[in-house]
Amino acid sequence: MMGAKLLSVVVPGRNEEFMCHTVEDILANSSEATEVIAVCDGYWPEPPLHDHPRLQVIHVTEAVGQRAATNLGARMSQAKYIMKMDA
Numbered sequence: 001m002m003g004a005k006l007l008s009v010v011v012p013g014r015n016e017e018f019m020c021h022t023v024e025d026i027l028a029n030s031s032e033a034t035e036v037i038a039v040c041d042g043y044w045p046e047p048p049l050h051d052h053p054r055l056q057v058i059h060v061t062e063a064v065g066q067r068a069a070t071n072l073g074a075r076m077s078q079a080k081y082i083m084k085m086d087a
Helices: 019-028 066-076
Strands: 007-013 034-041 055-060 081-084
Touching: 007 019, 007 066, 019 034, 034 066, 055 066, 066 081
Parallel strands: 007 034, 007 081, 034 055
Antiparallel strands: none
């Protein structure tokens, strides 16, 4: 079982062409104590995000905007610290 998360990286995006690349890069260059929360604001990313044990994907069917998407991701966090990153 994985230990407690120290950092949540919230990545909100709407029609972001680099969402998949950004998420994969964060996962590849962070420790097991880091989780990524991708918030897809009114769209599904293309290319799609791949399943990963440290990735949560939140899909909002109707766009809510960057601030609301960021707040949604922050509420889903189970880590001690939260940071936001652009896709």
